[in-house]
Amino acid sequence: xxxxxxxxxxxxxxxxxxxxxxxxxxxxxxxxxxxxxxxxxxxxxxxxxxxxxxxxxxxxxxxxxxxxxxxxxxxxxxxxxxxxxxxxxxxxxxxxxxxxxxxxxxxxxxxxxxxxxxxxxxxxxxxxxxxxxxxxxxxxxxxxxxxxxxxxxxxxxxxxxxxxxxxxxxxxxxxxxxxxxxxxxxxxxxxxxxxxxxxxxxxxxxxxxxxxxxxxxxxxxxxxxxxxxxxxxxxxxxxxxxxxxxxxxxxxxxxxxxxxxxxxxxxxxxxxxxxxxxxxxxxxxxxxxxxxxxxxxxxxxxxxxxxxxxxxxxxxxxxxxxxxxxxxxxxxxxxxxxxxxxxxxxxxxxxxxxxxxxxxxxxxxxxxxxxxxxxxxxxxxxxxxxxx
Amino acid sequence: xxxxxxxxxxxxxxxxxxxxxxxxxxxxxxxxxxxxxxxxxxxxxxxxxxxxxxxxxxxxxxxxxxxxxxxxxxxxxxxxxxxxxxxxxxxxxxxxxxxxxxxxxxxxxxxxxxxxxxxxxxxxxxxxxxxxxxxxxxxxxxxxxxxxxxxxxxxxxxxxx
Numbered sequence: 013x014x015x016x017x018x019x020x021x022x023x024x025x026x027x028x029x030x031x032x033x034x035x036x037x038x039x040x041x042x043x044x045x046x047x048x049x050x051x052x053x054x055x056x057x058x059x060x061x062x063x064x065x066x067x068x069x070x071x072x073x074x075x076x077x078x079x080x081x082x083x084x085x086x087x088x089x090x091x092x093x094x095x096x097x098x099x100x101x102x103x104x105x106x107x108x109x110x111x112x113x114x115x116x117x118x119x120x121x122x123x124x125x126x127x128x129x130x131x132x133x134x135x136x137x138x139x140x141x142x143x144x145x146x147x148x149x150x151x152x153x154x155x156x157x158x159x160x161x162x163x164x165x166x167x168x169x170x171x172x173x174x175x176x177x178x179x180x181x182x183x184x185x186x187x188x189x190x191x192x193x194x195x196x197x198x199x200x201x202x203x204x205x206x207x208x209x210x211x212x213x214x215x216x217x218x219x220x221x222x223x224x225x226x227x228x229x230x231x232x233x234x235x236x237x238x239x240x241x242x243x244x245x246x247x248x249x250x251x252x253x254x255x256x257x258x259x260x261x262x263x264x265x266x267x268x269x270x271x272x273x274x275x276x277x278x279x280x281x282x283x284x285x286x287x288x289x290x291x292x293x294x295x296x297x298x299x300x301x302x303x304x305x306x307x308x309x310x311x312x313x314x315x316x317x318x319x320x321x322x323x324x325x326x327x328x329x330x331x332x333x334x335x336x337x338x339x340x341x342x343x344x345x346x347x348x349x350x351x352x353x354x355x356x357x358x359x360x361x362x363x364x365x366x367x368x369x370x371x372x373x374x375x376x377x378x379x380x381x382x383x384x385x386x387x388x389x390x391x392x393x394x395x396x397x398x399x400x
Numbered sequence: 401x402x403x404x405x406x407x408x409x410x411x412x413x414x415x416x417x418x419x420x421x422x423x424x425x426x427x428x429x430x431x432x433x434x435x436x437x438x439x440x441x442x443x444x445x446x447x448x449x450x451x452x453x454x455x456x457x458x459x460x461x462x463x464x465x466x467x468x469x470x471x472x473x474x475x476x477x478x479x480x481x482x483x484x485x486x487x488x489x490x491x492x493x494x495x496x497x498x499x500x501x502x503x504x505x506x507x508x509x510x511x512x513x514x515x516x517x518x519x520x521x522x523x524x525x526x527x528x529x530x531x532x533x534x535x536x537x538x539x540x541x542x543x544x545x546x547x548x549x550x551x552x553x554x555x556x557x558x559x560x561x
Contacts, residue, residue: 029561031559031560031561034559035557035558035559035560038558038559039558044558046558046559048558048559048560049556049557049558049559049560050560050561051556051560053554053556137561138561139561187561308423309408309423312422312423312425313419313422313423316422359558359559361559382412382419
């Protein structure tokens with residue numbers, strides 16, 4: 013008997029994430045400078061950690077309500093109204109999830125019947141396609157283009173829609189490209205979405221990290237609130253990745269159904285983390301601004317650095333990544349990244365780890381100190397000059 | 401622009417003019433002329449390095465906080481005496497306070513004895529000085545928003561989605 017044969021075909025045939033493969037290569041290298049990390053370099057603000065510690069001291073270690081503690085849902089509701097002019101009822105329109113990732117999984121499994129199609133703009137976060145397949149759906153990728161600054165256009169969306177299309181995942185501000193969608197662009201896409209009666213899963217985990225332009229949620233576009241589920245969380249904005257607190261916001265019918273699934277699968281998000289999250293949302297606006305300003309400084313230095321070394325790089329206005337094009341070097345993404353790692357000991361992530369259309373690009377995170385970024389830029393420049 | 405430059409330099413005095421220009425969407429010429437102006441106006445009063453001397457065993461530095469009560473002078477209040485005190489090289493910082501005493505004098509010297517000599521022979525003997533209370537600093541944990549003992553270790557995985 014082969015134990016391997018007992019694994020479900022769906023899981024066995026799922027290729028490992030391209031990130032994972034590269035992770036192994038970098039880990040073997042040891043002392044490389046890494047620009048490969050998709051999480052903030054800041055520590056969680058102390059007042060948040062302190063609140064969580066206090067909750068532990070008080071022995072508040074029991075399960076919470078399935079949908080998350082009501083005070084946290086109320087805080088999320090106030091936060092969304094304050095920051096994005098969106099109103100969600102804490103009693104039935106908010107589900108606290110175990111990070112944004114659980115939200116993606118539970119939303120897809122709640123909404124999909126077998127064979128229904130999910131439209132996924134790429135390059136984008138690595139989990140959308142596998143989660144769609146695990147949920148019995150069919151992923152339909154839409155390759156966004158560098159000439160459009162990696163924004164999804166209404167025409168590209170229209171062309172990808174079939175009679176089986178049910179869900180559009182809208183991953184903006186985008187990981188890995190740093191692209192954002194502005195209101196005029198959302199308006200154009202919304203017309204197509206309404207025409208074809210799609211549901212939108214809007215992954216807004218980077219909503220707080222936009223530069224020079226305030227994030228607009230597609231849920232705030234007329235006629236979209238009732239067909240949009242916002243998936244977000246505290247990981248990126250509040251430097252709370254390890255706490256695993258996300259949330260899903262949307263029409264009561266969908267959120268209640270998602271809560272049903274969540275209660276069987278996870279019971280509830282970690283209680284200690286929920287206490288921390290309350291403090292973050294209640295008192296953390298200044299922390300977010302401080303970190304966002306720091307990212308913006310680094311973003312400008314990175315963008316300038318890549319352009320000066322002769323690589324094409326569109327201006328990313330969100331998240332904490334730059335996504336320069338390395339096609340001029342004559343290498344594909346993986347070759348470039350492996351050679352760069354070997355020759356200069358700098359780790360960046362191959363763009364095609366985020367979908368085929370990312371080939372020819374590299375994702376460089378700027379969630380690092382300016383000294384580290386400048387050293388990495390020096391080394392990348394020395395490397396690139398050999399090939400230009 | 402002035403405030404932005406000040407905030408950036410306050411956080412990190414090592415920013416180059418070129419980097420500041422990129423961050424501020426400006427040019428090196430404009431940034432250097434603003435900095436020169438800020439220096440002329442004594443808004444930027446200097447550039448120093450924050451050092452944890454506790455880690456340098458061969459160099460001993462003693463720091464004391466001295467609470468001073470004084471009799472203010474007619475016309476000039478506390479300023480005249482404060483200006484005079486600030487001329488002493490041993491005085492690292494000097495603040496006018498509200499509350500139970502008037503001036504906080506931060507005194508820095510090589511040895512405990514030097515600090516004691518300064519307080520008893522230079523500070524306490526000034527006519528306007530009524531009382532002094534000297535507190536020695538035993539250990540510095542945080543200064544200028546910087547925690548000293550904490551070495552920042554990047555705990556993140558080297559590559560993550």
